[in-house]
Amino acid sequence: MQLDIELYRYSITVSSSPRVRISVIDIAPQAPNHTLVFLHGFGGHAVQFAFQLQDFAAQNRVIALDLRGHGKSDAPEGGYSMPRIVADVEIVLDRLGVHQPVVLVGHSFGGAVAVEFAVKNPARLSHLVLIAAAGEFRVGGRQRLGLGMPLPLMRAAEPLTRGWVHARPHALKAWYRHIMTPWNGWDLMTRIRTPALVILGNRDQVFPKAAFEKVAETIPKAEEIDLGASGHMVHLERPDAVNRAIESFIHSRQQSWRETTRSGTPDRSDLVVKRPWLKEYADDVPFTVAVPNVPVQQLLRSAVRRFPRNAAVIFDDEVLTYRQLNHAANRLANALLALGLEPGDRVFIDLPNRPETIVAFFGILKAAGVAVLSPESDPDLRAGQIADSGARIVLTGAPLKQLDAVNHFVRHAVHVGAVHPLETVAGHAYKTLVKRQPRTSPDLPADPAGIAVLLYTGGTTAAPRGVRLSHRNLLANATQTRHWLPGLTPGAERFLNVLPYTHSYGLMTGLLLPVALAATIILRSGFEAGDALQAIKKHRPTLFPGSPGMYLALANFPGVRSYGVDSIKACLSGSDSLPVEVQEQFEKLTRGRLIEGYGLTEASPVTHVNPLSGQRRVGSIGLPLPSTEARIMDLKAGQEEVEPEHLGELQVRGPQVMLGYWKDPEETARILDETGWLRTGDVAMMDADGYFRIVARKADMWIPEHGNDPAFPRDVEEVLYEVPTVKEAAVVAIARQPVAFVIPRGETPEAEELIEYCRRRLPEELVPKLVVFVKDFPRTFIGKILRRELAKRFEEQQGSEIRVESTG
Numbered sequence: 001m002q003l004d005i006e007l008y009r010y011s012i013t014v015s016s017s018p019r020v021r022i023s024v025i026d027i028a029p030q031a032p033n034h035t036l037v038f039l040h041g042f043g044g045h046a047v048q049f050a051f052q053l054q055d056f057a058a059q060n061r062v063i064a065l066d067l068r069g070h071g072k073s074d075a076p077e078g079g080y081s082m083p084r085i086v087a088d089v090e091i092v093l094d095r096l097g098v099h100q101p102v103v104l105v106g107h108s109f110g111g112a113v114a115v116e117f118a119v120k121n122p123a124r125l126s127h128l129v130l131i132a133a134a135g136e137f138r139v140g141g142r143q144r145l146g147l148g149m150p151l152p153l154m155r156a157a158e159p160l161t162r163g164w165v166h167a168r169p170h171a172l173k174a175w176y177r178h179i180m181t182p183w184n185g186w187d188l189m190t191r192i193r194t195p196a197l198v199i200l201g202n203r204d205q206v207f208p209k210a211a212f213e214k215v216a217e218t219i220p221k222a223e224e225i226d227l228g229a230s231g232h233m234v235h236l237e238r239p240d241a242v243n244r245a246i247e248s249f250i251h252s253r254q255q256s257w258r259e260t261t262r263s264g265t266p267d268r269s270d271l272v273v274k275r276p277w278l279k280e281y282a283d284d285v286p287f288t289v290a291v292p293n294v295p296v297q298q299l300l301r302s303a304v305r306r307f308p309r310n311a312a313v314i315f316d317d318e319v320l321t322y323r324q325l326n327h328a329a330n331r332l333a334n335a336l337l338a339l340g341l342e343p344g345d346r347v348f349i350d351l352p353n354r355p356e357t358i359v360a361f362f363g364i365l366k367a368a369g370v371a372v373l374s375p376e377s378d379p380d381l382r383a384g385q386i387a388d389s390g391a392r393i394v395l396t397g398a399p400l401k402q403l404d405a406v407n408h409f410v411r412h413a414v415h416v417g418a419v420h421p422l423e424t425v426a427g428h429a430y431k432t433l434v435k436r437q438p439r440t441s442p443d444l445p446a447d448p449a450g451i452a453v454l455l456y457t458g459g460t461t462a463a464p465r466g467v468r469l470s471h472r473n474l475l476a477n478a479t480q481t482r483h484w485l486p487g488l489t490p491g492a493e494r495f496l497n498v499l500p501y502t503h504s505y506g507l508m509t510g511l512l513l514p515v516a517l518a519a520t521i522i523l524r525s526g527f528e529a530g531d532a533l534q535a536i537k538k539h540r541p542t543l544f545p546g547s548p549g550m551y552l553a554l555a556n557f558p559g560v561r562s563y564g565v566d567s568i569k570a571c572l573s574g575s576d577s578l579p580v581e582v583q584e585q586f587e588k589l590t591r592g593r594l595i596e597g598y599g600l601t602e603a604s605p606v607t608h609v610n611p612l613s614g615q616r617r618v619g620s621i622g623l624p625l626p627s628t629e630a631r632i633m634d635l636k637a638g639q640e641e642v643e644p645e646h647l648g649e650l651q652v653r654g655p656q657v658m659l660g661y662w663k664d665p666e667e668t669a670r671i672l673d674e675t676g677w678l679r680t681g682d683v684a685m686m687d688a689d690g691y692f693r694i695v696a697r698k699a700d701m702w703i704p705e706h707g708n709d710p711a712f713p714r715d716v717e718e719v720l721y722e723v724p725t726v727k728e729a730a731v732v733a734i735a736r737q738p739v740a741f742v743i744p745r746g747e748t749p750e751a752e753e754l755i756e757y758c759r760r761r762l763p764e765e766l767v768p769k770l771v772v773f774v775k776d777f778p779r780t781f782i783g784k785i786l787r788r789e790l791a792k793r794f795e796e797q798q799g800s801e802i803r804v805e806s807t808g
Contacts, residue, residue, distance in 0.1 A: 001284065001486035003027065004302045005053050007292040009072070014091045020079065022092055023072035025064045027057040030288035030627050031271055034103050034126070034250060037093070038064040041108025042137070042180055045071030045166035048107070051239030052246070058286040063102075065092060067113070069171025080174035082183065086116050093124070101126035103250055107235060108132050109175075115185050118194050128196040129246055132232050134211035135186045135218060147176045189218040196222040197249040199242060201230035223249060277623040277630075277690025282611055284486040288627040291476040291655050295446035296512070297365040299478065300326055303518035307491040312515075313355050314539060315523045320355055322518065325362075327439035328355075332363030334437040339393060339412050339428075343368040343444065346389045346454060348410075349502065350382065350396035353525045356416050356430060357501050358511060360395045365452060365471075368444040374456040375503045375780060376464060385456050386410065389466060389662070395430070448472045454662055455504055457601045458780040466662030467504075467601045476655035477604035478512040480625040484609055485570075488543075493519035496541035496568075498527040498550065503780075504605040505574045509545035519543075529553040533563040540567040547575040547784070548582055551594060552728065555586040556745075565590045570612050572597055574605075576784045577694055577714055580619045581721035596621055598694060602671070602678055604656040608692055620691045621684075628654035631677075632686050635698070635710070638679065647710070649698060650684040651677045683712060700787055702733035704765035711766055713787070716740065719761045725749040730777055731768065732791045740768035741777065741790050748773055 011021040025046050036056055038049040046064035053062045066073040068088055069080065093102070104125050106114030111133025118128050139147065149157075154169035165172065198216040216224035225245050230237040271287055272278050278287050292298065300322070303312070308323040320328070336347065347364045349371055351357045364371045372389045376382045379398070386394060387409050397416045416430045446452075452471040456464045482488075495514040499506030514521050522539045524531060527550050535541070551573060554560055571586075571594045578596040586594050595612060598621035599605030607630065610622030624630045632648035634640045642648040653676045660668035671679045683695045695701075696712035704711050713731040716738055720729035727745035731738050740754065751771035758767045778789040 001058075001483060002490055003054055003057060004306065004490075005047070005050060006305065007294055007298055007302055008290065010293065011072075012092050012095045014068075014088045015076075015079070018076050018079075020068065020074045020076050020088075022068065022074070022088055023066040024092055024096070025053065026061070026096055027053060027063075027290040028061040029057065029059070029286060029290045032061040033059045035061040035063065035098055035100060036103045036105060036246075037089075037098075038062070039089070039104070039106040039110035039113050040064070040067065040070065041106075041110045041132075042175060043070070043165045043167050043172060044107065044110070047071070048233070048236060049105075052105070052235060052243060055239075055243045056246075057290060061098075061290075063093075063096065063098070065089065066166075067110070069175065070167045075168040075171040077170065078174075080171065080178050082113070082116055082179050085113055085179065086120060089113065089117055090121065103127040103129065103246075105129040105131065105246065106133060108134075108232065109137055109180055109183075112137065112180075112183050112185055115188050115192065119188050119191050122193055125194045127250055128192065128194045129199065129249065130196065130215060131199045131235050131242065132201060132212070133198070133215060134207050135189060135215055136184045136211055137180045137207055138211075139207070147173065186214070186218055189215065190220070192219050192222075195249075197245065198222055198224045199234060199245055200224065200226045201228070201232065201234035201237065275624070275629065275690070276688070280611070280615065280623055280689055280691070281626075282486075282613055285611075286483055286626050289476070289479050289483050291472060291479055291627075293448050293472070294475070295365060295448055295471045296452050296474050297329075297362050297446075299475070299512060299515045300329065300362050301441075303515055307518040310491055310518060311520045312518075313358060313521050313523055315355050318355060325355075325358065326441075328359045328434070329362035329366055330439050330441045331434040331437040332359055333366035333442050334440075335414075335433045336363065336367040336369060336393065337442060338437070339426075341367050341369050341393065343446075344370060344451075345393070346370045346372045346391040348372040348374075348386050348389060348391035348394045348396075350386075350394055350398060351416060352397065353497070353499075353501055353506075353523055354397075354416070355523070356395075356397075358521075358523075361501065361507075361511070365446070366441055366444070368442075368446055370451050370454055372454045372456075372466075373502045373507065374464070375458050375500060376456065381464075385464070385466070389454055446471060448475070451659060453507075455507070455601055458503065458784065465664060465667065468659040468662055469604055470659050473604045473656050473658060474508070474512060476627070477508055477606055477625075478516045480627060480654075480656065481508065481513050481606055481609070482516050483626050485612055487569075487612070488517055488519075491518045493517050493543060494522060494539060494541040495519050496522045496524070496532065496535055496539070496544045498524045498532055499545060499547075500526075503575075504601040505545070505547075505599065508599075508604060508606060509572055509574070527553075529557045533557060533560065533565075536565055536567065537563045540564060542567060542569045543572065544568050544570075545572040545574065548573055548578045549576075549728070549779070551578075551586045552582050555582070555589050556727070560589055561591070565592050568592050570595055572609070574599060575780075579718060579721045581718070583618060598622070598692070600680055600682075602658045602680075603652055603654070604658070607652045607654070607656070617687075617691045620687075620693045622692070623690055624652070624692070625654070625656075628652060628656070630686070630692060632684060635683065644686050644688045647683055647685050647695060650680045650682045650692065650694070652680060653677045683710070700732070702736055702738075705736045707765050711738070713738075716758065716762065716766055716768060719758055720754065722761075723749070723754060723757055726754070728777065730785045730787060730790060732787045732794075734791055734794065737769045738766060739770045739772060739791075739794065741772045741774055741794075743774060743776065 008027045009025050046066045049064045056062050069075040104114045111130040196219045216222045227241045235242045304322045304326045312322040312325040313320045347369045349360050374385045393412045395414045412426045414428045448471045451468045453469045455467050497510035499510045573596045595610040597609035608621040610616045630652050632642050657678045681698050701710045716731040717729045720726050728743040730741045778786040
């Protein structure tokens with residue numbers, strides 16, 4: 001899987017007088033096998049190791065430096081000596097917290113730096129790899145003539161050499177005169193005691209052949225491999241062969257076959273013991289992921305840098321490229337700053353799905369603000385959340401009179417449409433506000449560990465709460481989900497998104513994941529089966545995240561196969577349990593692959609997904625994502641982990657777990673312990689292979705009137721879904737008795753038939769005592785059934801649409 005390695009680039013100050021910063025790429029997954037450090041050669045830069053970084057990052061920590069004066073590192077006027085360069089490397093490793101021995105890889109003159117480092121710091125190395133390195137570096141011919149030119153001429157020629165020389169002219173000249181030309185490493189090589197590998201290309205003619213051939217002979221017990229069919233840039237010309245050579249060299253001293261995994265790398269047995277699901281991972285899915293230590297808006301910048309002309313958003317007839325989307329976000333960011341937005345200020349996004357919603361999200365983050373999102377559709381409740389968040393600015397498409405209740409909190413309202421001014425709120429038309437703003441990014445610093453989004457929960461079982469999600473939380477979840485789908489191609493995928501961005505599931509799978517892939521978002525303002533199928537037919541999406549109710553509606557749509565649903569590689573189902581009957585019916589009718597996942601707002605939200613390829617267990621939520629821990633704790637005290645196949649409360653831990661609730665430390669402490677474990681409130685079980693199955697919300701389970709064991713809605717619902725005349729079903733316990741709410745398919749069935757069918761399939765205490773036929777269910781913005789609202793409506797006997805039948 002291809003990473004955007006630029007997301008993992010950081011600057012480290014190695015000198016304060018003068019200030020010198022070294023640019024470093026550091027990709028660090030959890031529990032790596034090894035740490036590999038790459039040093040480029042004279043005139044090179046860190047990205048020349050892109051193939052090696054991509055390949056080794058799945059199982060190892062990989063670090064590549066732009067050496068002083070090269071690449072994106074600072075290029076001071078002086079300070080160019082071998083001791084100074086070695087010291088730079090030492091400081092970088094210290095600042096990155098690298099204290100274990102590393103595999104040091106040096107190319108060309110980077111090999112000379114590696115030799116110096118190895119002799120000075122033998123305890124800091126486990127292995128030394130030299131690629132096209134020599135014992136001395138003397139250039140001739142045109143190269144010597146070019147490096148001997150006066151500095152003004154070198155600077156004049158710089159635009160012509162940028163494609164292959166990645167150092168500033170004065171730095172290049174200083175390296176040549178003071179470091180490379182005088183260096184002689186033959187004596188140093190005899191003092192190396194670290195296991196060493198020398199990799200050569202037999203067509204290398206940059207330096208005299210003898211300077212290469214003697215290296216392996218000079219270093220005690222060094223191994224040598226001549227890859228052939230390559231020149232000096234052997235790691236670029238034959239990357240796979242170089243990587244295989246390094247891999248084999250690092251692991252050549254394994255003690256037994258039991259220390260290897262299917263990929264030939266040492267088994268991180270401590271992780272596998274604690275996380276049995278890792279044995280079920282596809283070969284190309286890593287156990288853990290490296291989370292970039294950057295703010296969320298860097299995902300957009302990454303997409304712009306790689307695919308500026310690709311369509312980012314298609315909304316009706318409107319198309320925005322990634323470059324245009326980025327410019328629009330920059331303009332809004334500058335507009336918000338002009339309105340007085342301060343770092344950390346909250347901005348409430350009160351918009352349906354439309355391009356301006358995406359612009360608003362990234363624009364707020366670029367202005368160092370916090371985006372506030374709520375799935376609440378009730379204007380009064382939403383106004384209460386605006387007040388609770390302390391938002392000073394609201395971006396809205398609704399009539400501004402709805403802000404009357406909070407106009408003493410809100411200072412500015414940016415309206416996507418006509419402006420209806422309020423007495424105490426400054427109203428602004430969106431287009432007018434951003435029109436004259438610069439399209440350049442304000443580039444305000446943002447703490448990746450700081451809050452990026454304040455996202456209110458849907459309130460399916462309790463009052464909605466504001467969840468504080470950091471930049472790192474969101475980037476971690478986007479990275480985890482991206483690694484779970486390694487077959488996706490950056491810049492080539494097309495996501496159909498009907499999920500609201502004001503919901504955590506929609507935000508992640510409908511926005512952040514597509515942007516991380518630089519994919520095209522086929523955006524709809526909401527879900528309607530016919531509209532979604534028309535979008536599929538016209539735009540040929542490759543992924544479609546949705547909810548069970550959406551897939552049921554598509555499966556029931558006449559002629560669904562004629563809309564070209566075979567373009568979709570996968571439908572990702574979340575937000576609610578996916579009934580087995582719905583999954584099988586959808587896949588049979590559409591021939592598309594529908595995989596169930598699981599998450600919650602407090603975890604950004606995704607924690608579990610079924611494998612896209614390989615074994616998928618119908619009815620389960622799949623396996624925990626990379627870098628995610630999960631456990632099942634007893635239902636009574638929640639203090640003991642239960643054995644596989646036993647029921648308990650699901651708890652999760654990982655980099656995607658929230659910072660905590662907004663202004664609610666007591667509830668945060670109740671649900672999130674001091675070690676990072678999040679109590680999900682869901683009853684679940686794990687099988688022996690690490691697949692998890694959600695049974696119910698703890699709030700939805702009940703103890704039957706004549707029993708001691710808990711009962712769960714899904715046990716009854718799965719049976720009801722087997723009945724052809726049942727379109728949808730939801731079971732709620734009222735007075736410790738199961739009541740079935742049913743949406744019929746076509747003609748309404750007899751309640752007695754449903755109850756008798758359940759009696760044949762279920763123990764008596766789970767058989768519904770009552771059947772309530774309804775036209776639809778109360779649902780959240782994302783389509784999840786509001787069971788507590790069903791119970792409330794039943795108890796109040798509201799609406800003529802409800803018909804109650806019972807066997808008496």
